[in-house]
Amino acid sequence: MPEKVLLHPAIDDGIVAGSDSFAGGTLVCLCVDKPVKVRIDGQVVHNHACGCTKCWKPAGATFSVVAVTPTANVHVVENGDKLAVVDPGALILRHACRACGAHMHGPVERDHAFQGLTFVHTELSSDKGWQAPQFAAFVSSVIESGVSPKKMDGIRARIREVGLEPYDCLSPPLMDALATFAATKAGTFRE
Numbered sequence: 001m002p003e004k005v006l007l008h009p010a011i012d013d014g015i016v017a018g019s020d021s022f023a024g025g026t027l028v029c030l031c032v033d034k035p036v037k038v039r040i041d042g043q044v045v046h047n048h049a050c051g052c053t054k055c056w057k058p059a060g061a062t063f064s065v066v067a068v069t070p071t072a073n074v075h076v077v078e079n080g081d082k083l084a085v086v087d088p089g090a091l092i093l094r095h096a097c098r099a100c101g102a103h104m105h106g107p108v109e110r111d112h113a114f115q116g117l118t119f120v121h122t123e124l125s126s127d128k129g130w131q132a133p134q135f136a137a138f139v140s141s142v143i144e145s146g147v148s149p150k151k152m153d154g155i156r157a158r159i160r161e162v163g164l165e166p167y168d169c170l171s172p173p174l175m176d177a178l179a180t181f182a183a184t185k186a187g188t189f190r191e
């Protein structure tokens, strides 16, 4: 029997639909003592599985699940002194809890198509109604975390089976946003 392909706990047992009227919630890190808490006002968008090596994954998961929300909607409300930026040179300034390692919020501050957005992991919240994962991004990148290339057909098949489209970069709307930004910078943008 072929080995079962595990993607992420929020996907493996069936994707739970989000709520259109969801008003937001609080992310809590994995620490038992003095957990970091981050409140998000309102719903997230572009929630997706990410196979890249940089996004935070829970133990045993091959993919992370990460979404974006306007940075203005993100508020560190408790124990923010435990946070540190993982890589200050990265586009996404991932603020991780120094004790448990969970990435609590990742703003994009630099001049970029995603400037003003923050990347967050809604699985760190017990609130119900967050947008469900919509697609899988950077699927080929799981090879960089040690997944055998021989497993990629099975991984992509499983992603499709759970109802997501696998992409090796971002989804078409996000890639279009990046290209629109580049075209605007280059002066080649047309309405």
Ligand SMILES: N[C@@H](CCC(=O)N[C@@H](CS)C(=O)NCC(=O)O)C(=O)O
Binding pocket: 050, 051, 052, 053, 054, 055, 090, 091, 092, 093, 138, 141, 142, 144
């Ligand atoms: N193949 C690379 C891809 C890394 C990458 O480009 N990740 C995307 C998706 S999260 C990104 O936008 N990264 C920006 C950043 O890490 O700041 C890896 O797996 O490390």
Ligand SMILES: [Zn+2]
Binding pocket: 029, 030, 031, 035, 036, 097, 098, 099, 100, 101, 102
């Ligand atoms: Zn923690």
Ligand SMILES: [Zn+2]
Binding pocket: 050, 051, 052, 053, 054, 055, 138
């Ligand atoms: Zn990623």
